[in-house]
Amino acid sequence: MEKPQLHMLHTCPFCWKVRSIAEHLDIDYQKVQVNAMKTKKELKFAGDWGKVPVWTEVGGDIVVDSTPIMKHIDVTYNDGKLWETNDAGRRDEWMEWVDTKMSKATVPILYGGLFSALQTTIRVSKLEKFGFISKRLYAWAGFPIMWGFIARSRVKKDGRKPKQLWHDLLTEFTDSFNGEPYFGGAEPDMVDLAAFGYMRSISPFPQFKKLEDHENGMNWYQRVEASIQK
Ligand SMILES: N[C@@H](CCC(=O)N[C@@H](CS)C(=O)NCC(=O)O)C(=O)O
Structure with missing residues (x-):
């Protein structure tokens, strides 16, 4: 290797x-x-x-x-620089927030509606490696399962539409920046990259459009993206 x-x-x-x-x-x-x-x-x-x-x-x-x-x-x-901070309490609290709140928001936005779930499973079946049969099976049999058993109960439990949930999370997250361009201040840190990763996982799907009209969230997303494509 x-x-x-x-x-x-x-x-x-x-x-x-x-x-x-x-x-x-x-x-x-x-x-x-x-x-x-x-x-x-x-x-x-x-x-x-x-x-x-x-x-x-x-x-x-x-x-x-x-x-x-x-x-x-x-x-x-x-050298551990992305995890380094002078406020470990804030960092740990928000890393945990990102890993619980944002991680749970990806399924509702992708599978929260019946049509949405179908669009997602078809796309997943094209993007992932499957066998010949399982690819087709997943696309068509997967969506009622993802929607019916997993996403619907999460959406119901939260009470908000999946788009609203994402917009609220992006508002809460970007409000924690204290006027700086990133959670990490002038540069992105590990918390930024984790949150960015969750949001970016939606980018191969058409539902990403629902996040694009959150102005502060999208501006932050594009800043992190630029830091990656430097
Ligand atoms: N807490 C883990 C979660 C990893 C996880 O759930 N991965 C899923 C894919 S999104 C998986 O591999 N599932 C396969 C399985 O459970 O059989 C992490 O942050 O890495």
């Missing part, structure tokens, strides 16, 4: 978090897209975890779970 590897699913929000920090730090790594129906089997090498993302260093060290992977990458390739 010549480069570190990221085992991932293209549409997994947690993988987008890892991809965001790796790109922000300009790390030369290899993406390994796993088969969406065979995650457990293809990730056996990483023990019982059975999920993506999995990060493997050239020497063979394996790190699992998106936030620990982000911290590992920051320490290994960046």
Whole structure:
């Protein structure tokens, strides 16, 4: 192995978090897209975890779970500077907020309506690696499952329309910047990159349009995106 590897699913929000920090730090790594129906089997090498993302260093060290992977990458390739802060309480509180609130908002926006769920599963079936049959099965049998069993109860529990939920989260998040361009101040930090990763995971889908009219949120998103494509 010549480069570190990221085992991932293209549409997994947690993988987008890892991809965001790796790109922000300009790390030369290899993406390994796993088969969406065979995650457990293809990730056996990483023990019982059975999920993506999995990060493997050239020497063979394996790190699992998106936030620990982000911290590992920051320490290994960046002297821990993205996690460094003079207000650890604020950072930890908001990292937790991002990992609970934003992570839970991706399913409602993508699968919260019957048509929306169908659009999403068709797109997922095109973006992910599947077998010939499972690709078709997932696209057409997956959407009532995602909508009926998972998204509908989350939307109902929250009480807000998925678009409103995202707009409220973006308002709450950008209000915490204290007038600075990023959560991290003048430059993005790990919390920015984690939040950006969740939002970016929606970008391959048409529902991303629903987030684009949140002006402050979108301005911040584009600033982080520019920092990645520097
Ligand atoms: N807390 C984990 C969550 C990872 C996760 O749930 N990954 C999903 C894809 S979005 C997965 O691999 N699911 C496959 C499975 O559970 O079989 C993280 O932040 O990395």
